[in-house]
Amino acid sequence: MLGEASEAEDVVQDAYLRWRRSDSVTVPEAWLTKVVTNLCLNRLTSARARREVYVGPWLPEPVFTSELGPLEIVEQRDTVSLGMLTLLERLTPPERAAFVLREAFDYSHREIAEILDVDEAHARQLYRRAREHVGEPRKRFTPSSEQRTKIVERFLAATVEGDLAGLERLLAADVVAWADGGGKAAAARIPVRGRERVVHLLAGLAKHPRAAAMRMSVASVNGDPAIALHEAGALAYIIVPEIVDERIVAVRTVANPDKLAYAAGQRV
Structure with missing residues (x-):
């Protein structure tokens, strides 16, 4: 919902504290879902103002996800991908909430209406607008996890070796590269x-x-194979290629040290 792991942790903690103080909850799942959603909406509203003055492109916060867990379904994995989280920035906070609740967790429009305190027709409209803004999935053929990892490994090898022909074969004609330095690290604006x-x-x-001097490795980031670059033992960059039809259609690089702090804390 938020695109920022540290913010998400704060929301979970706030929800837990409210849970501890409450003594009249009859349906815990519904209560917690509503509380967490509304806490996210409040933070998204204030985040929009901060991102309007952000230096250069804003990308979501990357998270290492070597194992997402048995309860994660394909739709949930897609929703946390860096590509999808970037698309969700196009949405208003209520549209984003309706989209995530519907796409990732399969809530009905009636349930979403109850969570957002709107009527069902409005909930349907929020989801419809969100779907229009995000657009239909571009993926026509989704390579397996093993195939995507091999493509990212070839991408890394071709880049390091200066194999321009190899890179050209891997990249789609309309590929786009974004870099998030936030004014704190060198990156194209x-x-x-x-x-x-x-x-x-x-x-x-x-x-x-x-x-x-950098150490480079392939790791799972937001459910997708990505490249982690360490300099002097510290995480310096995370590069996440987006793959469609076995071609790289986007390259998203996070260099802002503030955005990398959570991921850096995950690694030994």
Whole structure:
């Protein structure tokens, strides 16, 4: 719902404290869902103002997800992907809540209406508008987890080796690269669009003097294979390629140290 792991943890803690203080809850799941949703709505409203003055592209906070757990379904995995969380930024807070409750947790429109304190017709409208803004899924063929990991490994190898032809084969013609430095780390402040420009960008980054000293590895981030770069033992970048039809259609790089703090705390 929030796109920020640290914010999500704060919401869970706030909900727990309210749970401890409450002594009249008859249906715990419904009560907790409503409380957590409304806490998220409050934070999303204030976050929109902060993001309007953010330096450069804003990307969600990456989280290492080596194992998402047996209760996670495909729809839930898709909803937490960096690509989907970025799309959700197009939505108003109520639209975002309606979309997540419906898509990830299969709540009915009537249940969503009760959670958001609106009538059912309004809940349906919120979901319809959210679906229109997010758009229909671009994925026509979704490679398996193993296939996606191999593509990301080839992408990393081609970048490090300066294999321009290999990169061109992996990238879609309309690929877009975003970088989130937040004004605190070196990063392009506008998206880089098109295969030729993205290949040129990646080739330049691979030749940077800092690159040789970095330790690079493939890890699961927000349910997708991604690349983690460590410099002097500290997490410096997370690069998340988005794969459609076995081609990379987007490359999202998070470099803002504030955005990496949660993920850095997950790693030993």
